[in-house]
Amino acid sequence: MSAETEKPPQPPGSPPLKKNGSDMKSVDSRKASTSERRAAGWFGWMRKSSDEKPGPRKNSLSIPKPKRSQSNPHYSPNHADTTTDRKKKSWGWWSDKQGPPSSNQPPDKPAFRKSKSVSTSSNPPPPTQIDRFQEIKLDSLDIYSQRREFKKELVLLREKYESSDQDADAKELAKLKIDTLQDIVNDMVLYREPPEDVMGHAYTFWIMETIKQTMQKSGGFISPALYVPQRVWLQEGGKIVAYHLKMDVCSKLLKNILDLEADFIFNATDISRLIQRLKGLTKWMENVREIISFQLAEVKGKEDSSKKKSTWTAFAKGTAQLRNYALPTRLSPEESLAYSACLTAIFQKCKFLRELLTRYSMHEELCILLGGVMAFFRGVILVFVLHDLNKLINQYHAASAKTFLAS
Numbered sequence: 001m002s003a004e005t006e007k008p009p010q011p012p013g014s015p016p017l018k019k020n021g022s023d024m025k026s027v028d029s030r031k032a033s034t035s036e037r038r039a040a041g042w043f044g045w046m047r048k049s050s051d052e053k054p055g056p057r058k059n060s061l062s063i064p065k066p067k068r069s070q071s072n073p074h075y076s077p078n079h080a081d082t083t084t085d086r087k088k089k090s091w092g093w094w095s096d097k098q099g100p101p102s103s104n105q106p107p108d109k110p111a112f113r114k115s116k117s118v119s120t121s122s123n124p125p126p127p128t129q130i131d132r133f134q135e136i137k138l139d140s141l142d143i144y145s146q147r148r149e150f151k152k153e154l155v156l157l158r159e160k161y162e163s164s165d166q167d168a169d170a171k172e173l174a175k176l177k178i179d180t181l182q183d184i185v186n187d188m189v190l191y192r193e194p195p196e197d198v199m200g201h202a203y204t205f206w207i208m209e210t211i212k213q214t215m216q217k218s219g220g221f222i223s224p225a226l227y228v229p230q231r232v233w234l235q236e237g238g239k240i241v242a243y244h245l246k247m248d249v250c251s252k253l254l255k256n257i258l259d260l261e262a263d264f265i266f267n268a269t270d271i272s273r274l275i276q277r278l279k280g281l282t283k284w285m286e287n288v289r290e291i292i293s294f295q296l297a298e299v300k301g302k303e304d305s306s307k308k309k310s311t312w313t314a315f316a317k318g319t320a321q322l323r324n325y326a327l328p329t330r331l332s333p334e335e336s337l338a339y340s341a342c343l344t345a346i347f348q349k350c351k352f353l354r355e356l357l358t359r360y361s362m363h364e365e366l367c368i369l370l371g372g373v374m375a376f377f378r379g380v381i382l383v384f385v386l387h388d389l390n391k392l393i394n395q396y397h398a399a400s401a402k403t404f405l406a407s
Helices: 034-040 129-135 143-162 168-187 201-214 243-266 271-293 306-324 333-359 364-406
Strands: 220-223 226-228
Touching: 143 168, 201 220, 201 333, 201 364, 243 271, 243 333, 243 364, 271 364, 333 364
Parallel strands: none
Antiparallel strands: 220 226
């Protein structure tokens, strides 16, 4: 038998080859059936076998195993056992809610599923009780809530200060915070009962604290039945008589008190130096009182002698009407804010005068000089400030009533 007619041996069970023509097609060249294509993947049947090389085709009797798509995670070797457990969605391994799998992600996990495990190592530790003071948000609380929070903090600090297991530095820091918080809590009272002695210095300080509270953001009560909000001082178009004169006097008074306090801090043991500074301050106050008494009708001048009184009586009577009918100054928002801020600073610094009165209560000359300073506050500063407050309250009520009737 010749080589041309010689046929290769056919393995048992293989389908017979076609006999029509010399070009006999091998089994691997036929198209895969529909079931084989589905088993091999959507595009696996289009890929050529990796063992094919360029050149003439060789007849192969073995049925090639279709190569599966490498991009399909359902047919990967690591995922072969779990393909039947998964429920396919849509038309393939791409579900409706998941994107394409990442190449760096294991095939048995969804590509865009976020992990629910949150690391707790980055969470900051809870603040200690000593640091709670910095975490109180004052802007979001009213004055009553602020006072309640500060009282709680004050109790915690006192417990820390009284505990025996704290060192000296911690106790000193706690005591400093206790003193600071106590002053803050005392200043956050909207209304205090006036002292019984109306003519004493305590009553003058009480008036200062009451007026200062009305200039704060929360406002304050000047009597149990009259509440004054801050917007009374900062109202638009408020009118004050002799505004520039009052601002000049208040600015110089604040500067003198600050200079006196600074000098006393560095020379606390030199009593004679303090006496000389107080004498200069009281002399300046007397001159200012005489000048301002002719500009403002509500301020009374200091009458030292009957001759001086009789000399200026006629002039005072003649100028009283002019002072009463003087045109007030319409303030801008900046001027109203500057006026209230200057008065607040003066009343705040008067605590230094109270400390001097308490410290040198047994020193006769110092008590007389400090009494003169307090008389200036009571007879000049508080007089025209209360007069201005009365005018501003009336203006505020008139503007509010006009707005209410117009609406």
